[in-house]
Amino acid sequence: MISLNVNQKVYQVDVDPNMPLLWVIRDFIGLTGTKYGCGVAQCGACTVHLNGEAVRSCVTKVSRAEGQKIVTIEGLSENNDHPAQLAWQQIDVPQCGYCHSGQLMSAAVLLRENPNPTDEDIDIAMSGNICRCGTYLRIRKTIHIAAEIQKTKTKTAV
Amino acid sequence: MHQLSRRSFIKNAGGTGIALWLGINIRGNGIITTTNIVATNIIESGNFTPYILVESGGGITIFNTKPEMGQGTFQSIPAIIAEEFEVSLDQVTIKNTNGEKPFGNRQRAGGSSSIRTNYTDLRKVGASAKEVFIKAASARWQVDESSCYAENGKIIHKPTNRNFTYGELVADASKLELPKEPKLKDPKDFKILGKLAKRPDVPLKTNGSAQFGIDVQVPGMLYATVARSPVIGGTLKSFDATEAMKIPGVEKVVQVERIMGRYHSVGLAVIANSYWTAMKARRMLKIEWDNKGYENFNSVDYEKHLRELSGEEGVPDKTIGSVDSLNLPPEHTIEAFYETPMVAHHTLEPINCVAQVRGDQVEIWTSTQVPSSITGSGENDVHKYIGFAPDNIKLHSTFVGGGFGRRLNVDYVIEAVSIAKNFSQPVKVLWSREDTTEFGPYRPMTFSQLKGGFSEDGKLISFQHKVISPSFQEGMNSQFDIKKVDGTMVEGIGEQAYEIPNIKTSYVRADFHVPVAAWRSVTSSTLAFCHECFIDELAHKANKDPMNFRLELLSKPSDTKRVLLKMKEFSHWDEQLPNNKGRGVAQWEFFAGLCAQVVEVTVQPDQSIHVDKVFAVIDLGEVVNPDNVKNQVEGAIVMALGAAVKPGITLQDGKCMQHNFYDNPLIRIQEVPEVEVLILAEGGKVKGVGEPGLPAFAPALANAIFAATGNRIRKMPFDLKKV
Numbered sequence: 079m080i081s082l083n084v085n086q087k088v089y090q091v092d093v094d095p096n097m098p099l100l101w102v103i104r105d106f107i108g109l110t111g112t113k114y115g116c117g118v119a120q121c122g123a124c125t126v127h128l129n130g131e132a133v134r135s136c137v138t139k140v141s142r143a144e145g146q147k148i149v150t151i152e153g154l155s156e157n158n159d160h161p162a163q164l165a166w167q168q169i170d171v172p173q174c175g176y177c178h179s180g181q182l183m184s185a186a187v188l189l190r191e192n193p194n195p196t197d198e199d200i201d202i203a204m205s206g207n208i209c210r211c212g213t214y215l216r217i218r219k220t221i222h223i224a225a226e227i228q229k230t231k232t233k234t235a236v
Numbered sequence: 237m238h239q240l241s242r243r244s245f246i247k248n249a250g251g252t253g254i255a256l257w258l259g260i261n262i263r264g265n266g267i268i269t270t271t272n273i274v275a276t277n278i279i280e281s282g283n284f285t286p287y288i289l290v291e292s293g294g295g296i297t298i299f300n301t302k303p304e305m306g307q308g309t310f311q312s313i314p315a316i317i318a319e320e321f322e323v324s325l326d327q328v329t330i331k332n333t334n335g336e337k338p339f340g341n342r343q344r345a346g347g348s349s350s351i352r353t354n355y356t357d358l359r360k361v362g363a364s365a366k367e368v369f370i371k372a373a374s375a376r377w378q379v380d381e382s383s384c385y386a387e388n389g390k391i392i393h394k395p396t397n398r399n400f401t402y403g404e405l406v407a408d409a410s411k412l413e414l415p416k417e418p419k420l421k422d423p424k425d426f427k428i429l430g431k432l433a434k435r436p437d438v439p440l441k442t443n444g445s446a447q448f449g450i451d452v453q454v455p456g457m458l459y460a461t462v463a464r465s466p467v468i469g470g471t472l473k474s475f476d477a478t479e480a481m482k483i484p485g486v487e488k489v490v491q492v493e494r495i496m497g498r499y500h501s502v503g504l505a506v507i508a509n510s511y512w513t514a515m516k517a518r519r520m521l522k523i524e525w526d527n528k529g530y531e532n533f534n535s536v537d538y539e540k541h542l543r544e545l546s547g548e549e550g551v552p553d554k555t556i557g558s559v560d561s562l563n564l565p566p567e568h569t570i571e572a573f574y575e576t577p578m579v580a581h582h583t584l585e586p587i588n589c590v591a592q593v594r595g596d597q598v599e600i601w602t603s604t605q606v607p608s609s610i611t612g613s614g615e616n617d618v619h620k621y622i623g624f625a626p627d628n629i630k631l632h633s634t635f636v637g638g639g640f641g642r643r644l645n646v647d648y649v650i651e652a653v654s655i656a657k658n659f660s661q662p663v664k665v666l667w668s669r670e671d672t673t674e675f676g677p678y679r680p681m682t683f684s685q686l687k688g689g690f691s692e693d694g695k696l697i698s699f700q701h702k703v704i705s706p707s708f709q710e711g712m713n714s715q716f717d718i719k720k721v722d723g724t725m726v727e728g729i730g731e732q733a734y735e736i737p738n739i740k741t742s743y744v745r746a747d748f749h750v751p752v753a754a755w756r757s758v759t760s761s762t763l764a765f766c767h768e769c770f771i772d773e774l775a776h777k778a779n780k781d782p783m784n785f786r787l788e789l790l791s792k793p794s795d796t797k798r799v800l801l802k803m804k805e806f807s808h809w810d811e812q813l814p815n816n817k818g819r820g821v822a823q824w825e826f827f828a829g830l831c832a833q834v835v836e837v838t839v840q841p842d843q844s845i846h847v848d849k850v851f852a853v854i855d856l857g858e859v860v861n862p863d864n865v866k867n868q869v870e871g872a873i874v875m876a877l878g879a880a881v882k883p884g885i886t887l888q889d890g891k892c893m894q895h896n897f898y899d900n901p902l903i904r905i906q907e908v909p910e911v912e913v914l915i916l917a918e919g920g921k922v923k924g925v926g927e928p929g930l931p932a933f934a935p936a937l938a939n940a941i942f943a944a945t946g947n948r949i950r951k952m953p954f955d956l957k958k959v
Contacts, residue, residue: 094512101512105459110451111444113637115584116669120897123584151444158443166442170434170863173306173871175441176448176584176637201906208897210584210638211306212874213867214905 080144084109085153095141100124102140103150111151111179115208122207125180126150132187134206151179154186161231162186165224173211181207185221189228195221256406258365258414259286285340287317287361294403296328296389301343302350303605304332304437305636305643306871307926308864309350311435315860316355319428320362320421322386323402330436335607335631343608343633346644346754348828348924351860355922356420363418372408373400430859430917437635448637449603450588454662457590458487459511460655461518461666464494464503464675467890469530469749472502472523480517485509489521492654495621496647496677497712499751505655511666527890530749535886539575542683542704542746546573550702550744551721554730557738559698562689569689569698570777574766575951577884578678580894581755582902585637586672589652592662597628598653599662603636605643618646622653640875641754645677673900674892678885679755680706680748682725684766688774696774696789698738701729701767706748708759718745727759728826728931729767733796734789750887756875757927760826764931765880765938765952768822772939773948782939783809783821796825799832799855799916806914807834807851817848820939822932829928830855831869835909835936839944844957847877847909847937854928859917865925866913872929873911878903880934880952 082089084107091106098117103109103126112135115123119134126135127149128142154160158167162185165171172178181204188195188203195203200221209217289297298317302309314330333339366386373391374381383394392399402409423430440446465471477489486508494501504521508514590601600610610618610633613626622629636643652665682705689698707722716722721743730741755761775785783804790797800823803809813819816839823832834851852869859865882901886893894900938949941959949959 093510097510097512101510104451105510105512108453109444110447110453113448113584114450114586114666116897118669118896118898121584121669154443158439163442167434167438170438170867172438172441173308173867174584174636174638175306175437175446178441179444182442204905208584208902208904210582210640210875210902212871212903212908214874214903214908215870215911216867217905 080140082107082140082143082148083146084148085150091140093140095139097140098136099126099138099140099143099148100135103135109150109152113176113179115177115180120208121177121180122184123177123180125183125207127183127187130187132184151183154182160186161227162189162221162224164227165220168223169216169220171213171216171220173213177207177209181209181217185217185224188221189224193225193228195225256290256410257286258288258290258361285342286338287358288321288365290402290406292403292406294401296323296402297331298328299331299333299339301333301339302345303343303607303633303636303639305345305605305639307345307350307868308435308861309345310437311433312351312860312864313354313358315428315433316351316358317362319426320359321365323389325428325433325436327389332633333607334633335611337611341608341612341614344606345639346605346641348926348928352829352922352924355858359420360418363420364415367415367418368409368412369402369405371412372405376400376405376408430862432863433861435861435864446635448585449590449601449634450585450637450666452590452601452632452634452664454590454592454601456661458507458509458659458661458663459514459666460505460507460663461511461514461668462492462503462505462651462671463518463521463523464671465501465525465527466674467525467527467531468676468751468887468892469533469890470501470525470527472504473526474524475504476522477504479520479522480506483508483513483517483520485513486517488658490655490658492651494647495650496645496751498714499711505665507655507659507663515668531890533749533890534888539681539683542681543573545704545744545746546683546685546702548744550704550742551719553721553723553726553741553743555740556736559700559738559740562698562738564689564698568691569687570773571685571687572770572773572950574684574686574769576682576762576765577952578681578886579755579879579884580673580678580900581638581640581642581753582673582900583638583640583642586669587642587648587667588665589648590662590664591649591652591656593653593656594660596624597630598622598624598656599630599632600649600653601632601634602649602652603634603643604646604649605636605639606646607631607633609646610649618649621650624653640756641758642677645753669897670895673894673896676892677751677753679761680708680711680752682759682762682766684763686766686770688770690778694778696736696778699736700740702742702744703729703763704744705746706750706752707745708752708754710745711748711752725759727763728824729763732767732825733794734771734786735791736789756872757826757828757930760824760828760927760931761876761879762952764822764824765934768824768932768935769938769948769950772820772935772942776942786821786823795830795855795920796823799823799830799853802914802916803832803834803851803853806853806912809834816944818940818942818944820936820941820943822935822939824928824931826931829923829925831928831932833873833932833936835933835940837937837940837944845941845944845959847956849910849912850933850936851912851914852929853914853916854925855916855923856925857917857920857922859915862915865915868925869913869929870911872927873933874903874908876930876933877907877937880937880954881956882953884953
């Protein structure tokens with residue numbers, strides 16, 4: 079039995095300790111917001127936060143995640159209102175939407191570490207996330223918007 | 237599990253109270269005739285497609301029959317109806333249909349056709365619905381219809397301001413005759429169309445709640461993965477599953493046939509209690525494949541073969557005037573040979589399908605572009621291959637994580653049902669990224685031989701384009717008459733607006749055993765490259781500016797002329813660029829629509845090319861969601877860039893040499909140029925959005941590189957570091 083803390087809830091799963099976290103999250107815990115795109119850490123669709131760091135869950139063994147703090151797209155915010163989510167909604171970034179869970183999880187870490195990212199910072203941080211529909215120009219633009227939203231939220235936070 | 241008769245469908249979908257269905261009768265060339273149905277009635281006519289459901293309890297539902305794969309139909313199709321029906325999209329529930337019979341056999345998204353083939357019909361549905369509610373309200377109030385108007389889902393009596401909601405009028409409206417030729421709104425009164433409008437599916441895509449086929453979970457579901465012949469064209473010979481079956485959680489190993497057009501191949505499915513377990517077990521299978529001689533197939537040899545075939549006359553496509561009788565001196569002619577590769581679709585959501593068989597019923601959950609083909613009763617629909625009566629096929633059609641033409645095919649649905657027949661539980665068949673890459677289908681390569689010739693006084697009077705390629709139609713249908721031209725392989729090359737008095741286009745078919753499929757913008761994605769680069773070569777031969785050269789061939793009014801003139805201005809074409817920069821132009825008109833692009837590039841100090849900026853002018857006739865159009869054109873450019881500069885698909889020893897994104901890379905964020913899009917919506921024929929942004933990019937880029945470096949590119953892909 080492996081104990082996993084996902085989005086502040088504890089799950090007990092009976093799986094092979096070598097099973098990638100991605101499949102445990104999707105098939106055993108039933109949270110399907112985290113996506114499978116390539117299985118080899120090339121596309122970023124599977125990005126989750128492990129103790130706050132963006133990791134590709136498709137190559138993260140579930141044993142590595144045991145007892146750690148995992149956050150998936152479903153847990154990024156309570157009401158779809160993380161600054162990045164609000165920014166994404168503001169300018170209708172996604173097309174098919176399949177890559178955007180991963181895009182948002184990567185962007186959230188970038189924005190936390192670098193509240194004023196330049197285009198170059200954004201490109202470097204987001205280069206691991208593929209978008210086949212090609213929404214990259216919007217992703218760059220929306221991260222700037224998210225940075226602004228984050229500033230306002232921080233200002234008004236108690 | 238229920239019978240999908242109209243009666244039960246209406247009863248189940250209608251909610252409480254009385255429900256009014258309004259839609260299109262697609263008999264008689266799509267002439268709008270709407271039918272009233274009260275919940276207890278049965279629709280007898282076979283061709284009624286409901287689009288609006290108004291319930292007496294107040295709910296309004298608008299149905300979207302075009303699968304949402306990122307092209308925006310979830311908003312744009314309902315928007316057209318809502319505009320004329322005078323409701324805002326916030327007031328309605330939008331539902332994607334699932335191939336249910338009442339919604340007709342046009343539940344398909346592809347060919348950039350969703351809006352352009354339905355625009356007027358959808359407006360008429362909304363307008364007719366509005367007019368019948370005005371009729372109903374004015375009758376209730378005993379006033380003139382002309383004193384009433386519709387706004388925000390209500391009918392208002394202007395002089396007194398009293399109003400009814402649509403829900404309150406349902407009973408009355410359902411007894412009235414619907415107007416067959418309703419009056420459509422003046423576009424200057426549009427509140428939704430052509431304006432900034434949010435897409436309601438976006439919030440679902442920012443919190444992981446949008447469900448794609450791969451996300452479907454049905455209680456008791458098993459998971460399957462299929463081992464398919466690594467040599468494309470091979471099939472199963474023998475196998476030993478003993479070791480695989482030892483793995484805990486493995487249920488069964490079964491043979492399964494993959495059918496895609498004329499491509500048939502038997503593979504081996506492993507079904508287990510989790511995808512991970514099924515994959516583990518699949519690696520333990522001992523399989524012998526019958527390669528049928530296809531292990532000798534190599535891309536390199538095949539390309540040589542295509543070059544040799546270019547000497548053949550081929551089958552004529554379009555003939556204008558007579559190129560052969562011109563006898564132009566060789567110094568007035570040029571000739572060139574262009575080559576383009578196979579590419580993969582790489583929908584980011586890998587291929588998948590869930591199926592459950594219960595006796596003579598089957599239930600299917602999947603991401604698809606063609607719900608109608610899965611539930612339909614046509615000759616080429618799925619029922620024929622899976623052995624179920626169409627009425628016994630129930631589909632759940634989800635959001636689609638990328639279509640691009642791959643999901644026009646139903647091979648993976650047939651496979652999944654075939655596997656599910658061995659179980660009572662639902663089975664989810666999941667293709668890994670490797671499976672999705674290695675087994676096709678692919679966009680077929682096309683090679684082109686082009687010849688052009690000038691008159692004594694420097695006019696372009698002769699143009700020939702011969703396409704040498706596999707045949708897409710032949711791949712999909714072994715009965716295809718190969719003595720005829722495959723129109724899909726020569727699309728657009730004889731239809732460009734350039735006024736050239738002698739044109740000859742033709743097609744040489746090459747035999748090909750690999751499964752092929754339409755890839756976004758289909759054959760225009762390769763032919764526009766050849767055609768528009770060659771136009772540039774001709775411009776260069778004539779010592780003319782490429783933009784002016786094209787405009788000189790467009791003396792008569794045409795959409796192409798209008799677009800290029802706008803582009804000349806939009807891209808500041810006549811402004812001088814610094815010495816280390818270049819710009820190129822291309823345009824392409826085909827079944828999907830019309831778009832011109834100008835690309836600007838910089839030659840870096842290390843001689844590599846940086847793609848700086850793309851100007852795109854897209855001609856639409858009418859625009860529904862301008863922001864979405866821009867998103868689509870930007871995205872198409874990214875896809876076109878990838879196909880132009882990244883390695884394509886190659887086969888060696890019969891096997892696909894590419895496996896995943898590390899050896900078949902896609903464009904990433906740091907590689908995209910700036911893009912500016914100008915939308916032309918000046919009335920006239922409505923043109924499509926999903927694909928037109930793609931074909932013009934590669935030739936515009938290659939032409940820009942020529943302008944900047946003097947190097948002519950005649951082959952895709954090309955390496956921006958080495959041109």
